[in-house]
Amino acid sequence: MTTRIPEPDTQYLQKVLLEMLAIPSPTGFTDTIVRYVAERLEELGIPFELTRRGTIRATLQGQKNSPDRAVSAHLDTIGASVRAVQDNGRLSLAPVGCWSSRFAEGSRVSVFTDTGVIRGSVLPLMASGHAFNTAVDQLPVSWDHVELRLDAYCGTRADCESLGVNIGDFVAFDPLPEFTDSGHISARHLDDKAGVAALLASLKAIVESGQQPPIDCHPLFTITEETGSGAAGALPWDVSEFVGIDIAPVAPGQHSSEHAVSVAMQDSSGPYDYHLSRHLLSLAQEHDLPVRRDLFRYYFSDAHSAVTAGHDIRTALLAFGCDATHGYERTHIDSLQALSRILTAYMLSPPVFASDAQPAHGSLERFSHQLEHDAQMESETRVPAVDTLVGQR
Secondary structure (H helix, E strand, O other): OOOOOOOOOHHHHHHHHHHHHOOOOEOOOOHHHHHHHHHHHHHHOOOEEEOOOOOEEEOEOOOEEEEEEEEEEEOOEOEEEEEEEOOOOOEEEEEEOOOOHHHOOOOEEEEEOOOOEEEEEEEEOOOOHHHHHHHHHHOOOOHHHEEEEEOOOOOOHHHHHHOOOOOOOEEEEOOOOEEOOOOEEEEOOHHHHHHHHHHHHHHHHHHHHOOOOOEEEEEEEEOOHHHOOOOOOOOOOOEEEEEEEEEEEEOOOOOOOOOOEEEEEEEOOEEOOHHHHHHHHHHHHHOOOOEEEEEOOOOOOHHHHHHHOOOOOEEEEEEEEEEOOOOOEEEEHHHHHHHHHHHHHHHOOOOOOHHHHOOOOOOOOOOOOOOOHHHHHHHHHOOOOHHHHHHOO
16 A cells, blocks of 8 residues: 655745745855755754855655765756956846847846946847847847846946946846746746645655654755756765756657656766666656656756765656746746655655665675576577678678
């Protein structure tokens, strides 16, 4: 009989998501969002610590402390920084994170100087149809062909510099969130604030249910995923399983859905752990959760940064389905609820391999099987011998 998992508080999930979207947090400018999430953990009574730069490492205490597991979502978002102050008082931009300037054009933004905040708009270099007519449509798409117009008296470089604008100032793009009656959620920066909200809702459900996970679980909230380092310095414990939480692109050629949760089988860093990924798929089936398998060709997650940092861990990736990733993104509450539920089921499940608490010294007895030996060897015998293949040419 399947043990019923505690249900996530959907209103809480949506509330914390909306509040986080209101907090600008491009990579490198994350102190405020870190404080916000830390306060939510304090409300839930979940202990945590902060790294020097601000990664949050929390502990949901289990019945055993080894092997332990981690689940990770990132607080940082894409954005931009000031690359140059032009003679006409406009600002050139460099992207923070990997994204197209096509999605920046027309955006309202905040520029964070050393002394304050200045509002503005990101525009193509040819921004007036009345002045340039169809030449506007011939402008290339690149960060060299957009500029930031400040909402201030700023007609020269000197004017701009007198406002306190400097090279390297952070530029945050307005999220423009909209939650519709249909259950759709549209906004910039759902990556990965929607994942963070789903994780917080899952933690709230477990704490309020009074259930104790079989093993320690460490929720991680990282701050440099969009620029690649993510969870690289975030695992001080005896973590054997690491599940990243991120965004699943809904697009032609992909299998993800805005109404399901995706288990990523592979991304640009390579395949995820065979056993941990199938454990998540099994949990989804057991609890009747909408799930998809998918491959993500053009990104990697916090799990990749943890492995490349030298951690000997099994990794997997759960992702909410989202249209127009790194643009004006859209997901559905169905996907976020499914993500929160499978996270709850995972944190309350036993370890994939209890033997992972210790390395398998000099013995294969405790080492895993991807297929049972006999079945695997049987499949090998179906492959024709090389000389047979040669004779068939």
